[in-house]
Amino acid sequence: MRRETQNVLLLLLGGALLKIAVTGDYLRYVRPAHQPWLFGAGVVMIVLAVVAIVRDVRAAAGEAGGARDGSARAADACAGEDGHEHTARSAWLIVVPVLAVLLVAPPALGADSVLRTRKNTEPGNTEFGPLPPGDVVALPVGEFVARAGWDERDSLDGRTVRLTGFVVHTPEGPQLARLTMSCCAADAFAVRTGLTGGQADLLPHDTWVEVTGRLVAAEDTRARDYVPDLAVRTLREIPRPEEPYET
Missing domain, CATH: 2.40.50 (OB fold (Dihydrolipoamide Acetyltransferase, E2P))
Known part of the structure; x- marks a missing residue:
């Protein structure tokens, strides 16, 4: 999974925690006393995601001004050929609970x-x-x-x-x-x-x-x-x- 994708997922997860904390949907999952912890976790995740995105954008802008050396190209080629990116496909499963919290609020047990x-x-x-x-x-x-x-x-x-x-x-x-x-x-x-x-x-x-x-x-x-x-x-x-x- 690319770093950009990881950062976006972290941003979405933090947003999902803030959403359920603000709307009150968190009461379907945890006790009312846990609301401050959800707020804190959501804010921390969003801050970390924003910091990582800004850092990557600056790094990409710096690299764009110079040529990539042959060793970097070789490393990139090996990474694409040996299938390491494919082994990280399971990480996309993280999207499922994030989207479930954002789009579908399950009812309380009944x-x-x-x-x-x-x-x-x-x-x-x-x-x-x-x-x-x-x-x-x-x-x-x-x-x-x-x-x-x-x-x-x-x-x-x-x-x-x-x-x-x-x-x-x-x-x-x-x-x-x-x-x-x-x-x-x-x-x-x-x-x-x-x-x-x-x-x-x-x-x-x-x-x-x-x-x-x-x-x-x-x-x-x-x-x-x-x-x-x-x-x-x-x-x-x-x-x-x-x-x-x-x-």
């Missing part, structure tokens, strides 16, 4: 990813404080599921909660799901709760909704893979949030 995981993951911290006062308490789906399965103080009993997530249809019935990200989309895992009451039965996969309701008391949480049920009081469709993952 129902298909959730259906591959048939149980909720035990939380690392099972010590829960009291819920804040109020008629309706807004909670992340992950916290609701963790409290329902592992909170020995039963802090959810008698409390109405508000959850936001997307609908997933399973053999057990409709569920509300959310993907939790520790670092990036590669390590995202699903947390789910069943939705009772029939309001979500006809909604398609991946429909984002905001629901309110109360935990349905159950004694077989372990047998049900720690997937609780929410008795739905209200349900309304909403647009996909800017941050589709919980962290």
Whole structure:
């Protein structure tokens, strides 16, 4: 691969990182806290590419004023004949992810990813404080599921909660799901709760909704893979949030 091509690819990759950092598409790949690192990496790549391009242009202009010696011509001929340029063709594969980021922003993980995981993951911290006062308490789906399965103080009993997530249809019935990200989309895992009451039965996969309701008391949480049920009081469709993952 020629140096000029390498410089252009480096410039495109830096531009792609800046694009997803500015537009917010980076939230489909990594946590919000990583935005400054994407900005920094994009700026560094663009600066390096510009410096390399300027340096090569100046070098080419200097060489144009003098004749190339025979040894340089021989070296160039050997490089063209022995196929070294051909062995670098695989480097063009770098263009694929660059163009994918620039032209096609893949959607966040959704129902298909959730259906591959048939149980909720035990939380690392099972010590829960009291819920804040109020008629309706807004909670992340992950916290609701963790409290329902592992909170020995039963802090959810008698409390109405508000959850936001997307609908997933399973053999057990409709569920509300959310993907939790520790670092990036590669390590995202699903947390789910069943939705009772029939309001979500006809909604398609991946429909984002905001629901309110109360935990349905159950004694077989372990047998049900720690997937609780929410008795739905209200349900309304909403647009996909800017941050589709919980962290």
